Amino acid sequence: MKNWSNLVTRQRLDAVAEAIQRLCLLVVIAVELLFFIPGEAVDEIVYLFLEWRLVDVSLLFLAASFCRRYLRQSKWYFLSALLVVIWFYLLRGVHLRLEGINQDPGAFVCAYLLCLPFAAAANDAEKGWGLKALASVFTLTGAVFGVYALLLVTNHLPSSLDGFVFWDGARFGVMGHPNICATILMISVGLSAGLAVISRHVWLKCLMAPLTALEFWAISLTNSRAAIVLTCVLLGGILFCRLRGTGWKRLLPALAAAAAVMVLLFCLSRTVFSLNNARLTEMARQAQQTGEGIGLTLDETGKLKTENGQGSFVSSMKNLNGRTEIWAAAVESLEDNPRILLTGTEHAGEIISPYWPVMDVQHAHNAWIQTLFQLGIPGLLAALALTALAVWNGAVLLWRNDCMLHSCVAMTTLCLMGCAMMEPYLFTVYAQFHYFDFLFMLCLGYLNQWRRQTSNGRGEIQNV
Numbered sequence: 001m002k003n004w005s006n007l008v009t010r011q012r013l014d015a016v017a018e019a020i021q022r023l024c025l026l027v028v029i030a031v032e033l034l035f036f037i038p039g040e041a042v043d044e045i046v047y048l049f050l051e052w053r054l055v056d057v058s059l060l061f062l063a064a065s066f067c068r069r070y071l072r073q074s075k076w077y078f079l080s081a082l083l084v085v086i087w088f089y090l091l092r093g094v095h096l097r098l099e100g101i102n103q104d105p106g107a108f109v110c111a112y113l114l115c116l117p118f119a120a121a122a123n124d125a126e127k128g129w130g131l132k133a134l135a136s137v138f139t140l141t142g143a144v145f146g147v148y149a150l151l152l153v154t155n156h157l158p159s160s161l162d163g164f165v166f167w168d169g170a171r172f173g174v175m176g177h178p179n180i181c182a183t184i185l186m187i188s189v190g191l192s193a194g195l196a197v198i199s200r201h202v203w204l205k206c207l208m209a210p211l212t213a214l215e216f217w218a219i220s221l222t223n224s225r226a227a228i229v230l231t232c233v234l235l236g237g238i239l240f241c242r243l244r245g246t247g248w249k250r251l252l253p254a255l256a257a258a259a260a261v262m263v264l265l266f267c268l269s270r271t272v273f274s275l276n277n278a279r280l281t282e283m284a285r286q287a288q289q290t291g292e293g294i295g296l297t298l299d300e301t302g303k304l305k306t307e308n309g310q311g312s313f314v315s316s317m318k319n320l321n322g323r324t325e326i327w328a329a330a331v332e333s334l335e336d337n338p339r340i341l342l343t344g345t346e347h348a349g350e351i352i353s354p355y356w357p358v359m360d361v362q363h364a365h366n367a368w369i370q371t372l373f374q375l376g377i378p379g380l381l382a383a384l385a386l387t388a389l390a391v392w393n394g395a396v397l398l399w400r401n402d403c404m405l406h407s408c409v410a411m412t413t414l415c416l417m418g419c420a421m422m423e424p425y426l427f428t429v430y431a432q433f434h435y436f437d438f439l440f441m442l443c444l445g446y447l448n449q450w451r452r453q454t455s456n457g458r459g460e461i462q463n464v
Helices: 002-035 040-052 054-065 071-099 115-122 129-153 178-198 202-222 225-244 251-290 323-336 348-355 367-400 404-419 431-451
Strands: 165-168 171-174 453-455 461-463
Touching (some): 002 040, 002 129, 002 431, 040 431, 071 367, 129 165, 129 171, 129 202, 129 431, 178 202, 178 225, 178 404, 202 225, 202 251, 225 251, 225 404, 323 367, 367 404, 367 431, 404 431, 431 453
Antiparallel strands (some): 165 171, 453 461
16 A cells, blocks of 8 residues: 555645646747737837746756656766756856856856756657747747748838848848848748648648749748758758658668759759849849849949848858857967856957958857857866767667658757858857757757657557
């Protein structure tokens, strides 16, 4: 009777802890959705939550994790999360003492980077409600961005979206920068295409197919090189996994078809942007002659002016649009400021800029280098461990190819990591990019559980 009572008590405790975790996840996902809604009032609420309340939600989630019955399966993840949280708090104190500022304190110490995703996925690998909820947010956001692009091109954009949706030269942008918009669209394209492939409902396939085309057209207008290339890889990869099946005979034909689709999509994206660039340039030339203000101006060479000074695709390929030069400047600045390797700093852009006099730099334009600047060597080691885990999980799942859903999520996660090579989207605890962090870590949690699953011979799935 005593053993039965203990079992009932543990089950009740696990149920309460699970309810707390689900509530925490729903709160964070709701904030993710609010983040994409235009308006300064909404932004203030979201940033206030990110900077001062996200830590409380994260620590509550972590505490609930230690009450779950499956803790023994993932205890090392939780202990690692706890160590990282402690390190975040130590760095917070160091930065206050040495630099006298405490920017984005909530985002800086957010425990969810490690603990939320693993705990969420550990008991939800089959149903995946948490992943479905966040994926719905990104899919909906990508669809809305596609509609924004359509309204902007047809000159029907409402005044309420002025400044939030814009042309940066000939580049379509939302969320403050075309590259950010492009990465969100890349994720949405992958999720929409994956849903169209795996869905058994004809009406859903008919809905997702044109939506994917709209989103790809919109991402082509951003002219974000890395995101566009990775989107082509993502779509080609989904096609490859769909065609090759589980046998070796279809491997080469599937690979050839995927390569052909990737090349075709990339050429299509270049054509879409070139046509729109020519259209906008002609509009700006006519407005310059008539004195009409349309928000587009030409420089002395007759090209559309951009706010961020991004060059053309051809001229910027050798140095990845200045990225390689910025990385070299970042390494040089670290050599002259070795203390950053231990304590980190919240002034990465100010430190790097003197070493790259072309223009002011806000960050290192690389998630791993930026993590080194912000969190020091311990933070970089944590980021590298997560990177290795993501590559391992993704490679194993793509090799097995036993589930298209797993393959789509794996490729989307790896492509998001590819975008992080050019921008500080992951690991760097920037409040501005928290939604990329959270999506990546949540997907990583599911991938890790899916990789550990196997069939027990009776058609049932169990963890190994």
